[in-house]
Amino acid sequence: MDFKESMELVSRALDVAGVGIIVGGIAVTTVLVLTRGGAWDGERFRYYRRGVGRAILLGLEFLVAADIIRTVAVAPTFRGVGVLAIIVAIRTFLSMTLEVELEGRWPWQKRPSRPAGA
Numbered sequence: 001m002d003f004k005e006s007m008e009l010v011s012r013a014l015d016v017a018g019v020g021i022i023v024g025g026i027a028v029t030t031v032l033v034l035t036r037g038g039a040w041d042g043e044r045f046r047y048y049r050r051g052v053g054r055a056i057l058l059g060l061e062f063l064v065a066a067d068i069i070r071t072v073a074v075a076p077t078f079r080g081v082g083v084l085a086i087i088v089a090i091r092t093f094l095s096m097t098l099e100v101e102l103e104g105r106w107p108w109q110k111r112p113s114r115p116a117g118a
Helices: 003-035 042-074 078-103
Strands: none
Touching: 003 042, 042 078
């Protein structure tokens, strides 16, 4: 097995891991929410949404890593790098908007400080 073949296998494994993380994270979060007692209120919905969002964010990181490895190590062409740049830009935008949805702030903003005793 040569270098390109091994890098292709690594990128495919990262693709599978990324999709698995997204699907598995959504499944686990769904089970946790469904087995949680209580009413279907806003807090339960926010918990579910946060869990799904975190699964998607982590899965996207793996998918971006797979694209980078595939483009740089397997097929380093100008066209491939251009496509990679577009894919990374779209996934970065998705990650940032999900981060804003989950945290209520931009990634570069400081977390709001909690009052003493809270």
